[in-house]
Amino acid sequence: MAGRSGRAVWFTGPRHIELRETDVRSAGPTEITVRATRSLISAGTEMLVYRGDTTPGDRMPPNSEGTLPFPTKYGYQIVGEVVDAGAESGYAVGDRVFCRHPHQDLFTIDARPAYVVRVPDGVGDAAATFLNLTRVALTGVLDVPVKPGETAVVFGQGIVGMMCARIANLGAAATIVVDRFEKRRELALRYGMAAAVEPQDVASVVAELSHGRGADIVYEASGAPPALQSAIEIAADRGEIVAISLYGSHLVPLRLAPEFHFRRLRITSSQMTDQPRWDWARRTEASFELLRRLPVDDMVSRTVGFDDAADAYDMVDRDPANVLGVVLDYARG
Structure with missing residues (x-):
């Protein structure tokens, strides 16, 4: 697949969101290119970034860009479909995947297990955004x-x-x-x-x-x-x-x-470092099983089109009494 462009959410100042055009490289041998379907806004660490409440020692999630506090492309829970796959990636076109990647409609990512995992049958795209x-x-x-x-x-x-x-x-x-x-x-x-x-x-x-x-x-x-x-x-x-x-x-x-x-x-x-007998892969598998057993549909308060991402963050920030999970829907924008 030739190089293409996508749009990504960038935090550019306190309580200010921009959708920026960004180049999307072709997938290398161990990479995949993903077209996003859903992503979940984190009302915890993401909102700290959104409000400008980060500290110099805060760490950036994998595949983020920029610098804290601003500007930064920051996020870590997005679900999509593989549209191109390197020969050594272990994935195929059409696979549904969860990625530790910021909110972006099209992106290429290293397919290592710490960054990408297949979404199992029985877990919908919106529910899969809850994995992290x-x-x-x-x-x-x-x-x-x-x-x-x-x-x-x-x-x-x-x-x-x-x-x-x-x-x-x-x-x-x-x-x-x-x-x-x-x-x-x-x-x-x-x-x-x-x-x-x-x-x-x-x-x-x-x-x-x-x-x-x-x-x-x-x-x-x-x-x-x-x-x-x-x-x-x-x-x-x-x-x-x-x-x-x-x-x-x-x-x-x-x-x-x-x-x-x-x-x-x-x-x-508590932090997500490996524990005895509970490495990253095992906790991922167990988390997907929990999402099968513990449905999260009622935890999604709003689904907002990707074009309206700025409104979605404002909603999470200003109306916590009525808003729990806010999912970005990439088919709407």
């Missing part, structure tokens, strides 16, 4: 697994927090979620959570459902600095706290006495 965030949630639960009979609490019911709660709830005696937005709490209850509460009510509900023991495990996925303090306060003796959130440039002040020391709590940072 499902893998983030799964990694948090793998970092500190929930044991039968334990009480788990998840702060934040964005996509990562909601998937974390759903995965934890497969084994927990009770899973309690915390979010300030009513629609997210209602959806969590439909997904089978024991309770869904506002932040100011979490301590009393945890005390009731844990019979006074406190939360065995607390997953912090809200991105709100005060949530980590609340996690310390509600954890049981020798309880564990998993910090999934990336806080960007926001300061996270903590009061550690008396709970942190007297209860001998442990805080674990």
Whole structure:
């Protein structure tokens, strides 16, 4: 295939999006060229970039371009169809693939497993865009697994927090979620959570459902600095706290006495690095299986044409009470 051009989402200033023309190289022997069908906006790290809240130490995802804070082409969850495949890529024209690549309608990418994976039958394109965030949630639960009979609490019911709660709830005696937005709490209850509460009510509900023991495990996925303090306060003796959130440039002040020391709590940072017995490929396979078992249709609040990407980001930024997952549809633009 001769070299072509595509259009990509670029962050060019605080809360400013542009669709820029970009050259698309021909696929080399180990590369594939992909025509996008769907991609998912991350309300976590992507919105930090969108708002200009990154820090000098933040890392760029694979296949991103530019520099932080601006301008940058940044993103990591896009699904499409292979339109050209190198002889050594392992893919064929027509294959459906998930790629760790920014939002772009046509692109060429190295087909190594860390960047590209086939979308299995039974997982639609929109659902497949949830792969990366499902893998983030799964990694948090793998970092500190929930044991039968334990009480788990998840702060934040964005996509990562909601998937974390759903995965934890497969084994927990009770899973309690915390979010300030009513629609997210209602959806969590439909997904089978024991309770869904506002932040100011979490301590009393945890005390009731844990019979006074406190939360065995607390997953912090809200991105709100005060949530980590609340996690310390509600954890049981020798309880564990998993910090999934990336806080960007926001300061996270903590009061550690008396709970942190007297209860001998442990805080674990969660990141998608390989773990014993759980390499990248295994977590990818498990995440796709979770997407078969845990449908995400109700987690897609809006589907927006690619031409209107700027409006989609504005929607995620300004209306979190009503917007959870926003998918870009490349057939519309």
